[in-house]
Amino acid sequence: MGTIGELGEFGLIGRLTRGLPRGPQVELGPGDDAAVVAAPDGRVVATADLLAEGRHFRRDWSGPYDIGRKAAAQNLADVVAMGARPTALLVGLAVPTGLETAWAEELYRGLSDECALTGASIVGGDVVAAERITIAVTALGDLAGRPPLLRSGARPGDLVAVRGDLGLSSAGLALLLDGASAPAELIEAHRRPRPPYAAGEEARRAGATALLDVSDGLLQDLGHIAAASGVRVDVRSRQVPVPRILGSAPDALRHALTGGEDHSFAGTFPRDADLPPSWTVIGTVTEEAPRAPGVTVDGRPHGPGGWDHFRR
Incomplete structure (x- = not known):
């Protein structure tokens, strides 16, 4: 099938957008100067993320299909965390001209398959030549x-x-950094997160007072709720659902508290909320704290944890 440079910009666009499924909210998909997506609510939920090669993914660790699934998932999860239904994705793609066309097609197949889990559609974007791959995704929701x-x-x-x-x-990332290839379940969890997209509707029905997507680590992201709400949040470590595959070593709890990119969801709910069994209570909002909001673990302040792009 040759390289992207041999195919050319418009040939690549035609190859990537050919046959993309179109959801009911899409009035006009790829092919014009811009797409047209219905917004019945009169408002549009919008979010965007960048994935840079070497920073968010490595081609020797992940294939293009998994990278596409991951790129879509982290954006769709943000829309769901707002209590909205994802409707559309716009994808910007910067790639070397020598990259095989098949790589880009597999990337788009991954993007499209992840969108199908939520009913969203890819409606457009842009492509450009670059020395390294960068993927920019904008997600819309209703x-x-x-x-x-x-x-x-x-x-x-x-x-x-x-x-x-x-x-x-x-x-899984720790294993890859160590050159390990097992347990496969952990490696795959890093390559392709699986957000529980039903969480947004479940949280709304249960009366959630706050909600977010856990992308940078549970404690760090709960800190965003604490800061925005002017409260203190206390997490009880024994109630944190540490996946069995992580074992009982001290690192298991550390991964659960500070590891990112699983795209699970964390929220706060009234004390008498009727939570579905798929949700696990891990703590409480303890007090108003407008001057010093934050997160504690078992009543004690936690140290640095979670992901910050400009600290690493």
Whole structure:
């Protein structure tokens, strides 16, 4: 099938967008100056992420299909965390001209398959030549007339609960960095996260006061809720659902508390909330703390943890 340079910009665009599924919200897909996506609510939830080769993925660790799934998942999860339904993705792709066309096609297949889990569609984007691969994804969503679920609604007395796996991607990354190839479940969790997309609707029905996608580590992300809400959050370590495959070593809890990129969900709920069994209560919102909001573990402040692009 040759390289992207041999195919050319418009040949590549045609190859990547040919046959893309179109959801009911898409009035006009790829092929014009811009796409047209219905916004019945009158508002659009929008989020964007960048994935840079060598920073977010390595081609010797992950194939293009898994990279596509991961790129879509981290954006779709952000839309779901707002209590919205994902509708569309816009994809910007910077690639070397010598890259095989088949690599880009597999990337788009991964993007499209992840979108299918939520009913979203790829509606456009851009391609450009570059020395290294960068993928820029913008996701749109619809609130269906309902208020968004924010980080700023947590109140003293609320329960803190999580939905989804914690620490698997972090443990998988550690294995890859050590040159290991097993356990395969952990390696795959890093290559392709599996957000529980039903979490947004579940949280809304349970009366969530705050919600977010856990992308940079549970404690760090709960810190965002604490800061936005002006409260303190206390996590009880014994209640954190450490995946069995991580074992009982001290590192297992560390991965669950500070590991990112599983794209699970964390939220706060009224004390009397009727939470589905898929959610696990791990702590409480303890007090208003407008001057010093933050997160404690078993009543004690935690040290640095979680991911920060400009600290590493």
